[in-house]
Amino acid sequence: MIQMFIESLKNLVSKPETIKYPFAPSPEPKGYRGTILYNEELCIFCDKCENICPPGAIKFEVVDIESGKKQYNYNPYLCIYCGACVDACPKAEEGCLTQAEVRTPVMGESVIKDPKLGYFINEIDNPKEVEKKWRELEIRAAKSREELAEYKKAKRAAAKAAKAKASE
Ligand code: SF4
Numbered sequence: 001m002i003q004m005f006i007e008s009l010k011n012l013v014s015k016p017e018t019i020k021y022p023f024a025p026s027p028e029p030k031g032y033r034g035t036i037l038y039n040e041e042l043c044i045f046c047d048k049c050e051n052i053c054p055p056g057a058i059k060f061e062v063v064d065i066e067s068g069k070k071q072y073n074y075n076p077y078l079c080i081y082c083g084a085c086v087d088a089c090p091k092a093e094e095g096c097l098t099q100a101e102v103r104t105p106v107m108g109e110s111v112i113k114d115p116k117l118g119y120f121i122n123e124i125d126n127p128k129e130v131e132k133k134w135r136e137l138e139i140r141a142a143k144s145r146e147e148l149a150e151y152k153k154a155k156r157a158a159a160k161a162a163k164a165k166a167s168e
């Protein structure tokens with residue numbers, strides 16, 4: 001009886017064990033596979049994350065053809081949180097790609113901003129434009145890859161021709 005009384009007193013002063021869901025978001029459990037975070041400084045631009053991503057939520061765009069410089073773009077609203085990109089990343093252990101234990105907040109009046117989310121989402125202000133801008137980026141990224149491939153091909157051909165001329 002005394003024990004029950006003590007427990008009741010404890011419960012009166014302790015925090016509730018229940019959560020306010022559905023009126024507040026439920027907290028993610030430990031180990032939850034959430035949003036993908038990127039560190040450009042550690043990236044070797046091998047494209048493995050892009051190639052393995054099932055919904056195509058990662059896209060690299062070549063932003064400078066001569067140097068081959070690429071930019072990482074991630075669409076957190078397309079991501080299915082499978083973690084395949086992190087598993088495929090050769091620099092993941094060093095922290096190049098990591099999976100946060102929290103989900104991406106729902107799209108509201110504004111779009112989430114964080115340098116760790118790559119270029120795409122940080123350049124968008126209107127949430128209604130995410131889908132349209134992503135489609136545009138997909139086309140741009142594919143075109144930039146083709147241009148880079150053509151540039152490299154032309155460079156190789158020029159080098160071969162120069163070599164042949166030198167040996168004449
Ligand atoms: S977690 Fe899965 S869906 Fe999300 S970016 Fe990585 S591979 Fe793509």
Ligand code: SF4
Nearest residue numbers: 043044046047049089
């Ligand atoms: S797999 Fe890792 S190292 Fe390779 S491009 Fe993606 S983030 Fe960069």
